[in-house]
Amino acid sequence: MANFTDNxxxxxxETDKIIAxxxxxxxxxxxxxxxxxxEFQALKNVNMTIKKEEFLVIVGPSxxxxxxxxxxxxxxxxxxxxxxxxxxxxxxxxxxxxxIVLQGYALFxxxxxxxxVEFGLEIKNIPKKERTKIGQQFIxxxxxxxxxxxxxxxxxxxxxxxxxxxxxxxxxPEVLLMDEPFAAVDAQTRETLQEELLxxxxxxxxxxxxxxxxxxxAIFLADRVVVLSxxxxxxxxxxxxxxxxPRDGIRASIExxxxxxxxxxxxxxxxxxxxxxxxxxxxx
Ligand SMILES: Nc1ncnc2c1ncn2[C@@H]1O[C@H](COP(=O)(O)OP(=O)(O)O)[C@@H](O)[C@H]1O
Ligand SMILES: [Mg+2]
Numbered sequence: 001m002a003n004f005t006d007n008x009x010x011x012x013x014e015t016d017k018i019i020a021x022x023x024x025x026x027x028x029x030x031x032x033x034x035x036x037x038x039e040f041q042a043l044k045n046v047n048m049t050i051k052k053e054e055f056l057v058i059v060g061p062s063x064x065x066x067x068x069x070x071x072x073x074x075x076x077x078x079x080x081x082x083x084x085x086x087x088x089x090x091x092x093x094x095x096x097x098x099x100i101v102l103q104g105y106a107l108f109x110x111x112x113x114x115x116x117v118e119f120g121l122e123i124k125n126i127p128k129k130e131r132t133k134i135g136q137q138f139i140x141x142x143x144x145x146x147x148x149x150x151x152x153x154x155x156x157x158x159x160x161x162x163x164x165x166x167x168x169x170x171x172x173p174e175v176l177l178m179d180e181p182f183a184a185v186d187a188q189t190r191e192t193l194q195e196e197l198l199x200x201x202x203x204x205x206x207x208x209x210x211x212x213x214x215x216x217x218a219i220f221l222a223d224r225v226v227v228l229s230x231x232x233x234x235x236x237x238x239x240x241x242x243x244x245x246p247r248d249g250i251r252a253s254i255e256x257x258x259x260x261x262x263x264x265x266x267x268x269x270x271x272x273x274x275x276x277x278x279x280x281x282x283x284x
Pocket of ligand 2: 067179
């Protein structure tokens with residue numbers, strides 16, 4: 001864990017990629033009955049350090065602030081208080097050093113697969129010839145060769161999700177931010193995509209923050225799992241996943257089952273914590 005004092009840039013360990021310091025996020029919401037604006041705390045005192053090349057997975061019940069946190073790392077939203085640093089520099093907005101993959105594919109329907117994947121390269125003004133070459137590399141990496149000239153509506157959900165991953169990787173971000181990217185595909189495709197993502201991660205050495213509410217998905221993918229509890233969203237626990245890699249066949253292991261049970265219980269307790277006893281804040 002990084003050491004830091006209030007209002008100071010945290011001491012950046014060489015192996016740290018992203019550091020979130022005392023993050024709070026308060027939304028103003030309209031109360032049902034009175035229609036008055038009241039404050040709602042979505043995230044409370046969240047501290048997190050993500051290591052270079054780490055695969056970090058955030059799990060937690062619906063509404064615990066997973067997307068809110070990821071959007072802030074992306075620079076698309078801002079904490080009410082607290083800061084997020086990448087390589088020691090304050091994140092103030094979105095940039096191409098962070099690639100985003102969302103649940104709903106968010107592909108451009110009027111662009112072919114090739115043109116979707118090349119999108120970030122166009123923004124970076126990469127010349128056409130090189131763009132085509134790089135784009136093709138990533139189309140191959142996600143096993144979509146042969147589909148370059150199709151349009152998104154001609155592909156299955158799993159294939160669209162692969163396009164979204166290829167598009168995010170093609171402009172070579174250092175960090176990949178993934179918000180429930182596989183939630184909309186069937187169970188079997190989901191496992192295939194998880195395996196492919198691990199293969200790509202091992203090949204490309206990206207730092208990944210992956211959000212899910214599937215416990216199995218979290219354990220299968222992660223180096224560490226951050227369990228958030230809700231109302232307000234706080235870090236409940238951080239669990240090292242010391243399972244060997246590659247992880248093919250690991251779901252049937254005793255250790256996997258033990259981790260599944262452990263995280264399940266943490267999520268149960270996190271939700272049932274309505275006694276007013278605040279769960280001790282944990283720094284990741
Ligand atoms: N723009 C917003 N305005 C008001 N409340 C919001 C807004 N975005 C999210 N929230 C609330 O903040 C909490 C966390 O939301 P979110 O980060 O989307 O959770 P998760 O991704 O874990 O399901 C939820 O209770 C949600 O209703
Ligand atoms: Mg969400």
